[in-house]
Amino acid sequence: MSLDPILFMGGSGAIGHQTARALRAAYPDVPLLIGGRDLAKAQRTAEEIGGAQGVVIDSRAQDLGLGERQVSAVVIFYMDHALAGLRYAQKCRVPHLSISSGVFEIAPEIATYMHTPQASPIVLGYEWMAGATTVATLRIARAFSRVQDISLHALVDEQDTGGPTVATDFEHLNKMLPAALTRRDGVYVWREGEDARVSFHAVDGTPIQASGFSSIDVVGLGAATGAPNVQFNMATGVSSTRRQGRPKSTEIIIELSGEDLVGKPLRTRHAVVHPAGAAPLTGLSVAMTLERLLGLDGQPPTPPGLYFPYQLLDADAYLARLEKEGGELRKL
Structure with missing residues (x-):
């Protein structure tokens, strides 16, 4: 065409x-x-x-x-x-x-x-990542009849800077949004201070300290799934691949809990991984x-x-x- x-x-x-x-x-x-x-x-x-x-x-x-x-x-x-x-x-x-x-x-x-x-x-x-997280999360959610909790954790390798424009944009976001938009018990709230600090495990199992981040993923997934609890957290550090002596990568941990298609409790944990980084x-x-x-x-x-x-x-x-x-x- x-x-x-x-x-x-x-x-x-x-x-x-x-x-x-x-x-x-x-x-x-x-x-x-x-x-x-x-x-x-x-x-x-x-x-x-x-x-x-x-x-x-x-x-x-x-x-x-x-x-x-x-x-x-x-x-x-x-x-x-x-x-x-x-x-x-x-x-x-x-x-x-x-x-x-x-x-x-x-x-x-x-x-x-x-x-x-x-x-x-x-x-x-x-x-x-312009949809990488939400698309994968909704694909995983097909296994659920009801999604109760969605926790998203992004690990950005400290070597994966993305250039000066990305750095400027994130500086602006962090300045304007010190609190993290979160869905909790069906209500949208803003996490800040200690409430915004969390820990999650990277792909290789390493504990990672992270902070809440106001990603629009929270409201999109809340609307799409009806999940009453949705949070997004972000950390900058060493990616799992680099800890193994390989080049940097980007990874997104996706944790869902709720009920499966026959009503039984279901909890899943996945990761979206790209070996070349965020860009x-x-x-x-x-x-x-x-x-x-x-x-x-x-x-x-x-x-x-x-x-x-x-x-x-x-x-x-x-x-x-x-x-x-x-x-x-x-x-x-």
């Missing part, structure tokens, strides 16, 4: 590269625009990726400085506080996917969507979300609406692609 270029705003970073790589693996001819404030950097990135063009983004202009150039989708890899990319996507009536905002920053995007809900499909891609896992999620938005997978393109990534991603197809990349959903 003929496709206008997909605009990557802030696409010069690691996640932009990995998203392009994942897209190209399945659809080699998809054209890309790598947008940024520095034209030379955007052009260098475009040359490295291939089949791409670097462009300067002017967030103050209604057309982002792109003039009459047509795009098929807009992807934001940084916190777009001005919502320039969202307004542009709605103006062009193309899909919009943003992955960096915090749960406390979704009100402007929702308000913009509500004003013209028929314009575009808008994806709130702020789930951990490739996030890139895979973004690429597959774009595939579904644009209908590259052979199905009709996604209609206008407001979506979480897990509502668009097919769990079985996602896990198959993850395995092809060397990652896995591992039962512990």
Whole structure:
């Protein structure tokens, strides 16, 4: 199918590269625009990726400085506080996917969507790794008739920094959200202080000290499963693979409890693992979300609406692609 270029705003970073790589693996001819404030950097990135063009983004202009150039989708890899990319996507009536905002920053995007809900499909891609956690959790939840507790624990290797943009985004999130949004006994609360400090076991069994994190996974999974207790915790340290003398990896521990399909107590523990770290896992999620938005997978393109990534991603197809990349959903 003929496709206008997909605009990557802030696409010069690691996640932009990995998203392009994942897209190209399945659809080699998809054209890309790598947008940024520095034209030379955007052009260098475009040359490295291939089949791409670097462009300067002017967030103050209604057309982002792109003039009459047509795009098929807009992807934001940084916190777009001005919502320039969202307004542009709605103006062009193309899909919009943003992955960096915090749960406390979704009100402007929702308000913009509500004003013209028929314009575009808008994806709130702020789930951990843009859907890797929620997709896997909902796949595991198929074994339950009722989910009571969901505990998610992300271990980010201290060598897996993700670049300056990611570091800046996390500094902003930690400053604005010292408390962690949590669902407890069916009520949304904010954990802080000692209440936000937890311990979990990594894939290799090592105890890890972590803190609560306000991921939108909490509200998404609470709504999708009805679980009265949902929490998300994050730690930075040494990943299980690096403790074994191998390169860094990223790992997400998923613990569920409730009742199985015949009403008996059930408790499960799994891990999503990617051997190359956080950026490739996030890139895979973004690429597959774009595939579904644009209908590259052979199905009709996604209609206008407001979506979480897990509502668009097919769990079985996602896990198959993850395995092809060397990652896995591992039962512990």
